[in-house]
Amino acid sequence: MSDVRSTAGDLDVDLGKLFASLARNWLRILVVALVVAALAFMFASMAERHYRAETRLLIETRESIFTRPAPADSDRPILDEEGVASQVEVIGSTDILKKVASQLDLAKLPEFDPSAEMSTISRFLVMTGLKADPSEIPAEERVLKAFREKLNVYRVDRSRVIVIEFSSTDPKLAAAVPNAMADTYLAASREAKLASNLDATDWLEPEIADLDKRVKDAEARVADFRSQSDLLIGQNNAVLATQQLAELSSELSRVRAGRASSEATAESMRKVLQQGGSIDALPEVLSSPLIQRLRERQVQLKADIADLSTTLLGNHPRIRALNSQLADLDVQIRREAQNVLRSVETQAKTAQLRETQITAELNRLKAESARAGEQEVELRALEREAAAQRQLLETYMTRYREAASRQDRNYLPPDARVFSRAVVPSEPYFPKMVPIVGAAFVASLLLMAVGTLLRELFSGRAMRPAPGARFEPVVQVAMPLAAQTAQDDDMADMMSEPGTGGSGTETEPTVEVVPLSLVAPAGKVPVQTLGEIGVEHAAEKLIASGASRAIFVSPEGDEAAATAVLVARAVADSGLRVLLMDLTASGAASKPMLDSSRYPGITNLLTAQAQFTDVIHTDYYSECHIMPVGTADPARAMRAADRLPIILESLARAYDIVVVECGPSDADDIRRLVGEATEVLLSLLEPEDEVVAAAENLRAGGYHDVILVTPIGSDLPTRPVPGRSVA
Template sequence: MSSDIRKAGDLDVDVDLAHLFASLRRRWRRIAVFAFAMTAIAFLIAVTATPLYRAETRLLIEMRESVYTRPQLAEAGERAALDSEGVASQAEIISSTEILTQVARELDLASREEFEAAGPSLPGRLLIALGLKSDPAATPPEERVLEAFREKLQVYRVENSRVIVIRFSSEDPELAARVPNAIADAYVASQRAAKAQSNEDATEWLEPEIADLRQRVREAEERVAAFRARSDLLIGQNNTVLATQQLAELSSELSRVRAGRAAAEAKAQAVRTAIERGTALDTLPDVLASGLIQRLREQQVELRAQIADLSTALLSSHPRIRALQSRLADLNAQIRAETVKVLEGLEQEAQTARLRERELMADLATLKAESARAEEEQVELRALEREATAQRELLESYLTRYREAAARGERNYLPVDARIFSRAIAPAEPYFPKVLPITLAAFAGSLLVMGVVVLLQELFSGRALRPAAATFTPVEQVEMPPARAQEAAPGRGAPPDEVNVEAAAEALISTGVARAIFISPEGDEAAATAVLVAREVADAGLRVLLLDLTATGAASWPTLESDVYPGITNLLAAEARFSDVIHGDLYSACHVIPIGTADPARAMRGIDRLPIIMSSLTTAYDLVVVECGAAEATALARIVDEDARLLVSVLDPKDGAVATTAETLRAAGLGTPLLVSPAGRIPPPAPPGRDVA
């Protein structure tokens, strides 16, 4: 493995910005040559390109009707034509095939070169020969002209307005102005023709409808007249039936007669009572109202006065006084007789009132029956009249609309709901190509592209990378003399061999071992050594698998994008298959099995499956690198066999844990391990939340 890739693989590097941007300064000649070359090409293309001119016509969608000529009930139609959807619909009508075809024929666009379809290119002809593309020559000429026409045409509505813009681009400035004007004129003409046709269709439809309505109105009115004659319904005042009116009048008369009868009976009873009791009759109004009684009363008063005068001089038995008293008695008898006649008159009046009351009651009963019948017939008559009125009103409405449509057709007054308020004029300057902006944009873009290419080259080559800063001093390779080692570990054998990553990889390749068992007594930082060795062997062309058996996943997390991938614990817990737990290293061809996400307790229950798993992996790969972390010698018995090689990762040769681990492995009968040091490399930092030994 090269030095640059090892730096990326360790994930312990930073980007050297000073070196990165210095590469732009070193290669400025190459960047400038590329930029000027691209600018020159863009300038030549812009200068030699065919100039295009653009012009536009603007229409306003509005109601052109006057308040004096606007048809009745037209407000709803006006709102529908002027809303957002209505204006958008008019824009679609303007760009319709019918209008474009009419304008293309009118301006003879088919004879112009810019509307002729160019021949297919070589790849296009190849696609046509293979049947993957249609042959343009097989398309009708008119359709080809329309296709080119639509490519040069833009019809759109100005946002939040009722303005429609017709924009057209062409190589000919005169044609660029004529086409949108012609489209606008054709649209207005088509709208006027559509209104004329609609007006004519309405007139043709109204004529037979009016004739039919006239016949129906006549029949309805005839039914009303016939029913009225048959039912003999006479209408009195206040538009009421005569029988009902008579019934009301008769009821009023009956009430009056009853009141008169009651009054006559009361007067007669008063007179009778006065006669029977012998009380003074001159107190009764009806008696006093008699002229005869009034004269008799006057004579009576006069006689009483004479008697009174004579009584002063004569005795009561005087013949003269007796004669006057006799005459007074005759007057009283006459008054009483006249009172009896008044009583008889009152009784006769009461009798007459009773007879009149009975007659009125009989007439009232008859009129009630007649009124009930008349009301029933009146209901039916009203229904017939309503039908006749509705037919008449509909006829009048149709007649009004027919006269209006006929007048508009005769006077040719059919205003279009659109107005051309801005006509296109021939542009003086082309809108394309803009030589200066294109040239400047090409220069700036080529500088940017070439600069990015140079920066990427520096990044991928590794020249712009440098070791990341750390919180501890880089490890130095220290050769411990045998005497020093003996002194550090008294009573133990000679220290094992210590090699760097490249030498360890060469030793594994040359010996052809199937498994490389790494132990890291110094903690998670030392686990990076196993990763470096696995990548080095993979770069040599062997199929290598890195198996992470550490408690924290320190060996696999720098090689993957995330530390939540399924791994060996999932395999031991029978929660996954081999294809689910094997992942690719981000920076080499090495494969990785991480620690996994299964419950550790459940995974330990399946630890007996580990030798079988190791055997399967050994069969599939040339080398299986196993990082065990700070494992004890007794725990390695399951994975160590005759094809395995023990290796101890070393960060600090002075650390007594390294020598102790090597001695423990020898004492357990596992042989002398090979000490592997990263040779001065800075170990990768531990992930957040993980222990650092």
């Protein structure tokens, strides 16, 4: 087997030598940094001094509850974020800048006229056409351009404060400009309010005159309609016909109730009198004064008869006279009851006649009320129109008087105030000597250090060979010591032939004859070799080939399964994520990694008794992960063997390399395990016939690049790695 490695992979950076170059060149780095700092100090000392001052405005409503007009709640200025941002734009507008420039006479200052004092370099650039001639721009535009470059108007975050900031070489001018801008802005805001107030009064005056005429016309129409119609107003501002209709309706209800009561009383009295019943139960009879007196006389006669019956017989003339009087009283009482009945019937007839009259009058009033209702609707419409016109007139007159009074008194405060005026600065903001010199010194130090490190790195002096690096291809052939001497002469002849690396121009792989005693332990030298490689070489080959799966076949049984464990650990030690799946019947691959076979594994996953997180464990001795055989029924797990490709595909996405130990298997057994970027490896302890047969079977099955790996010379760890535990 051959192994070819690139030179780039065989070199490492020697950090000690790399950073030692800084110590060797410290004087040059320091001198350059000091020179740069001195130049920065010189330029900063020669630079022109600039001063900065600022004025702060607070945007707020200046009206109070005593001076604010009544309808002004809906006309208040918007003081939200957009409203304050709009005021920032107003302050920096061209009109205010022109007023301030004219007020302070900025056009006469050389600072605001680039064409007044041009340097020699600027004049040369203008003459060569590399720079525009400032004199070709109007003087006012030049002043405004320079003004805007020195001005900064901004809003303080999360507030209604606006800052007017101005910089100049003259400290007095730096303070005068923002104060003048603030005063000009306040005056412009007041003038804008005065203009708006004047426009309002000019518009309200003719509107009030027109509304006054319309109110008079509307009220006249109401009076004319009321005089022409028969709408007589009664109590509660109701039409008389409607009021009478309501009263007659109440009267009709009362008469109907009285008639019904009289008819019912007459009917009950008639039945009692016809049937000869007692009239004492009739309230109307008992309420008659005559009947009451007759009843009292009747009671007196009954009392006298009772007194005389104690001493006289029933045929006594006196008793008989009293009985005769008593009978006459009964006749008189019944006759009087008949009179009461006729009186009640007369009342019922009278109530019926009254009902008829009221009904007729009610029908007449209904027609009259309907006619009055139509007229009332029209009258209400005229009155509403007059009331609306009158209310609008009163509103306009109120606003007109308020606007006129505020204009006469000249009271229109702007919605802003200056709470911090600019003062003449005593120290320039540019140049700052210490920060400039310090920044130049630190930057030059960093640049010189980086340049020194890069020069040392690119020169190759900071490079060193990587551990185990090979700078030429090497072919290792393991052979018995008995055959080594016979092979030396042939190898020497082959190396001396042209084209083999002896005297030819082309470089050929150097064949290194390695005694088998260096590969296998002493006393266990196999009779022949099959071109097998060691564990480390196999791990390097898997990493270099970019394989995502490594299928191990161990025809010699459980002892050869240690090869897969050693290769998986070697790959894991290189920093890759590795998982070893144990598909042997006895768990030979997972036992040395977990020291037990009681953990759930692939059989539990196939039988749906566990999930991925339950069957993946950590090797006690390395960073490798292990999926053991498991504790589920193997026969039941084999019925779900079709899920193995899906499981392997999922694991290949989660790990860099998935190592599968299949035990003594053939080409057909491992076919479902093979996928993209898969390497097939054959574990070999001794080159016996069964190993040769297994290799031939794999090659016949289509796996021509079978890699033979031997664990000879590698030892399994006997102590767990500190801090390692089962996942």
